[in-house]
Amino acid sequence: MTSMSSPDMVDLAAEAAATKKDAWDLGKGCELRIEWSQAGAASSSAPPGDRSCHLKLVSGTAEVFGSELAVGQRVDVFGKNLSCFTFHGAKLELEYGASVSPPTAYTVAADETPMVQYANLHAALQSKRDEGRKLGPSGGRTDTGPRCLIAGPVDVGKTTLTRILTNYAVRAGGTPLLVDLDMGQSMITVPGTVSAVLIEDVADVRRGEFNCDNPLTFFYGHANPSENMDLYKQTVERLAVVLDTFLSSNANSIASSSGMFVNTMGWVDGQGYELLLHAIECLKVDTVLVIGHDRLYNQLKNKFAFTKKNPAEEQAAESGMKVEIVKVARSDGVVARDASRRKAAREKKIHGYFYGPTRELNPFSRSVQISQVSVYRVGGGPMAPLSALPIGTANRDASDRTKVQKISVQRDLTHSVLAVSHAKDPEDILSSNVAGFIHVTEVDVQRGSMTYLSPSPTALPSNILVAGTVKCFL
Numbered sequence: 024m025t026s027m028s029s030p031d032m033v034d035l036a037a038e039a040a041a042t043k044k045d046a047w048d049l050g051k052g053c054e055l056r057i058e059w060s061q062a063g064a065a066s067s068s069a070p071p072g073d074r075s076c077h078l079k080l081v082s083g084t085a086e087v088f089g090s091e092l093a094v095g096q097r098v099d100v101f102g103k104n105l106s107c108f109t110f111h112g113a114k115l116e117l118e119y120g121a122s123v124s125p126p127t128a129y130t131v132a133a134d135e136t137p138m139v140q141y142a143n144l145h146a147a148l149q150s151k152r153d154e155g156r157k158l159g160p161s162g163g164r165t166d167t168g169p170r171c172l173i174a175g176p177v178d179v180g181k182t183t184l185t186r187i188l189t190n191y192a193v194r195a196g197g198t199p200l201l202v203d204l205d206m207g208q209s210m211i212t213v214p215g216t217v218s219a220v221l222i223e224d225v226a227d228v229r230r231g232e233f234n235c236d237n238p239l240t241f242f243y244g245h246a247n248p249s250e251n252m253d254l255y256k257q258t259v260e261r262l263a264v265v266l267d268t269f270l271s272s273n274a275n276s277i278a279s280s281s282g283m284f285v286n287t288m289g290w291v292d293g294q295g296y297e298l299l300l301h302a303i304e305c306l307k308v309d310t311v312l313v314i315g316h317d318r319l320y321n322q323l324k325n326k327f328a329f330t331k332k333n334p335a336e337e338q339a340a341e342s343g344m345k346v347e348i349v350k351v352a353r354s355d356g357v358v359a360r361d362a363s364r365r366k367a368a369r370e371k372k373i374h375g376y377f378y379g380p381t382r383e384l385n386p387f388s389r390s391v392q393i394s395q396v397s398v399y400r401v402g403g404g405p406m407a408p409l410s411a412l413p414i415g416t417a418n419r420d421a422s423d424r425t426k427v428q429k430i431s432v433q434r435d436l437t438h439s440v441l442a443v444s445h446a447k448d449p450e451d452i453l454s455s456n457v458a459g460f461i462h463v464t465e466v467d468v469q470r471g472s473m474t475y476l477s478p479s480p481t482a483l484p485s486n487i488l489v490a491g492t493v494k495c496f497l
C-alpha cells in the first residue's frame with residue numbers, strides 16, 4: 024500500500040524536523056534557569072522571523088518569577104533571561120528552531136535556589152498584612168499593609184524579587200501598590216520617571232511585565248539620579264504625598280492592607296545611600312529587603328536598629344523610625360548587564376511604551392504648531408561637575424536645580440521623550456504628575472511645526488511639555 028501525504032502534513036513534518044527540543048523533569052523545589060549569552064540572541068544566525076524559543080509546561084506546576092504557567096502553555100523566551108521554579112515538580116520543554124543558537128539552560132537543586140527564602144519572605148509579609156488588619160494603622164499612616172522596599176547594588180535581582188513578591192501578594196488575594204524609583208530601568212513606564220501603580224493581576228508571563236495601565240507617574244527626566252539629585256528627591260517626595268492621599272482615601276480597602284513594594288536603583292554608596300534613606304523616610308517604609316550586600320545591610324541595620332524588650336519599650340536608635348531590615352540572598356541566576364545592555368533595555372522600554380511590549384500597538388504620528396505648545400526643562404541644561412567649580416563652592420543652590428525654565432523648540436529636541444504634564448501652569452510642573460509621553464520625530468523650525476509619535480490618536484491633553492535628557496532612536 025502506498026501512503027500519500029497532504030501538503031499540510033509535509034509542512035508540519037518539515038517544521039517538526041526543523042525544531043529542536045530539550046526536556047527536563049524537575050523535582051520539588053527545583054529551578055530551571057535560562058540564560059542568553061552577553062552577545063545576546065541578536066547574534067543568532069536565525070532569520071528574524073524564525074527567532075523564537077518556547078518554554079512549555081508539559082505537566083505539574085511551575086512559575087516564572089511568581090507568574091504561574093498553565094499546562095501546555097508555550098511562552099516565547101527568546102532573548103529573555105529567566106528562571107522557572109516548581110514547588111511540586113514539573114516536566115518542562117524548550118523548543119527552538121534549528122537555526123536558533125539555544126540559550127544556556129541548567130537546573131538548580133532545591134537546596135541551592137533562593138526561591139524558598141523568597142516564599143518565606145512572602146509568608147512573613149502576609150502575616151504583617153493579617154496583623155495590620157487586626158491592629159489597624161500605625162506610624163502616622165492610614166494604611167495597614169507592609170511597605171516593603173527592595174535595596175541592593177546593581178544586578179542583584181531587585182526588580183526580579185519585587186516582581187516575585189508582588190505576584191505572590193496578588194495570588195494571595197491582595198492588590199499591592201508597585202512603586203518604582205529606579206529611573207534607569209523602570210518596571211512601570213519609560214525611563215526617567217518615578218511611578219506607582221496598583222497591581223490587580225499577576226504579571227503576564229508572555230510579556231514579562233505587569234499590566235501598568237493608568238500609572239501615577241512623575242517625570243524626573245534623566246536616566247541617572249546624579250544628574251539632578253534635588254529634583255529626584257523632590258519628585259520622590261511628591262509621589263509619596265500623592266500615594267498617602269490615595270491610601271487615606273481608600274482606608275479599609277484591600278489596597279490599604281496589601282501594602283506596597285518599592286523597587287530601587289542600584290546606587291547604594293555615598294549620595295546614593297542618602298537617596299535610599301530619603302526614600303525610606305518619605306515613603307514611610309517599614310521593611311527593607313537588602314539583597315547581596317553585607318555592608319549596606321549593616322549600615323541600615325545600625326541606622327534603624329531598635330531595642331525590643333517589650334512593645335511598650337520599643338525604642339528607635341539613630342533614625343527615630345522603626346524599620347525592619349532583612350538580609351536576602353542573591354540568586355546566582357541574576358545576569359549582570361553592561362552599559363550597552365542597560366541602554367538597550369532602556370530603549371526597549373521606550374519602544375514598548377509606544378509599540379507595546381510585543382509590538383501589538385501602533386503609535387500615531389501627529390504634528391503640532393510649535394507656537395501651540397510650551398516646552399520646559401527643570402534645572403537648566405547639563406551642569407559642570409562640582410570639581411570644576413571654584414574652590415570653596417560646596418554646593419550649588421538647590422533652587423537653581425529645581426527651577427523650571429521655558430526652552431525654545433529647536434531641532435536638538437528631535438528623538439527626545441517629552442512628558443505631557445497635567446500642570447495647569449508652569450509653576451505646577453514639579454508638583455504635577457504626567458498624562459503620558461510623546462517622542463519627537465521631527466522639528467521643522469522654518470514651518471514652525473513639531474512632529475511626534477503618541478500612543479493616543481487624539482490631540483495632546485495639555486500644551487505643557489517637559490523635556491529632560493531621555494532620548495531614543497525609535
Ligand SMILES: Nc1ncnc2c1ncn2[C@@H]1O[C@H](COP(=O)(O)OP(=O)(O)OP(=O)(O)O)[C@@H](O)[C@H]1O
Pocket residue numbers: 056057103104105106176177178179180181182183184205208287288289354355356357358359
Ligand atoms: N533566578 C534567575 N534566573 C535567571 N535569570 C534571572 C534570575 N533572576 C534575575 N534574572 C535576570 O537577571 C537580570 C537582572 O535582574 P534584575 O533586573 O532583577 O536585577 P536588578 O538588581 O534589578 O538590576 P538593576 O540594578 O539594573 O536594577 C534580568 O535579565 C533578570 O531577568
